Amino acid sequence: MSSEAVKPGQSPEQRLRVGVTGHRRLPDDPRLAARVRDALALIRSMTPGGREAGLTVVSPLAEGADRVVAREVLKEGSAMLEVPLPVPCDAYLDDFDTARSKEEFLALLARATLSVTMAPARTREEMYEAAGRYVVDHSQAIIAIWDGRPSRGQGGTAEIVELARRQRMPVVWVLSEQPFSLKVDTGTGEWRELVPD
Numbered sequence: 001m002s003s004e005a006v007k008p009g010q011s012p013e014q015r016l017r018v019g020v021t022g023h024r025r026l027p028d029d030p031r032l033a034a035r036v037r038d039a040l041a042l043i044r045s046m047t048p049g050g051r052e053a054g055l056t057v058v059s060p061l062a063e064g065a066d067r068v069v070a071r072e073v074l075k076e077g078s079a080m081l082e083v084p085l086p087v088p089c090d091a092y093l094d095d096f097d098t099a100r101s102k103e104e105f106l107a108l109l110a111r112a113t114l115s116v117t118m119a120p121a122r123t124r125e126e127m128y129e130a131a132g133r134y135v136v137d138h139s140q141a142i143i144a145i146w147d148g149r150p151s152r153g154q155g156g157t158a159e160i161v162e163l164a165r166r167q168r169m170p171v172v173w174v175l176s177e178q179p180f181s182l183k184v185d186t187g188t189g190e191w192r193e194l195v196p197d
Helices: 031-045 065-073 089-093 101-110 124-137 158-168
Strands: 014-021 054-058 078-084 114-117 141-146 171-175 183-186 193-196
Touching: 014 065, 014 124, 014 158, 031 065, 031 124, 031 141, 031 183, 054 065, 054 193, 065 101, 065 183, 078 101, 078 124, 089 183, 124 158, 141 158, 158 171
Parallel strands: 014 054, 014 141, 054 078, 078 114, 141 171
Antiparallel strands: 171 183, 183 193
């Protein structure tokens, strides 16, 4: 994997960096992927030059939300993937339950333009939180696939969403359960519910 984040001949400002946070266990429903596409279109429309920019997705590639968004972004030919690993790759693989999940992770990781492993910390939770902070710090907007409830552990989805909102970063919230409704905070600190077409 190359450490370059931008393709030759392309300046950094021509890329739109979209981070992802969310739950690992999600319904297997094609409408969820459709809502992610709606969220990406919304982020493009809110970002100056976003309609023309190539996309970079910043995703730790955990099961669930991280991969759903990464797969949708990577459908675009010019898309790039940046992966902040909370722990070294071999240890991270232990977090995935099935051989199929591990294979999917490795296949996506192989497509990464850049992968970075978080610095060692006292606990695994702190390293996961560091990966979430990396996503916010290296993105222009966030897609959160989230049930709206408080975090279940340190560095959970609610905490990462709140961090992005404190930084006045646009956040598109895809409800992680039916009807997969969309809300957006454009950086004002207020959620606005959207009615998809």
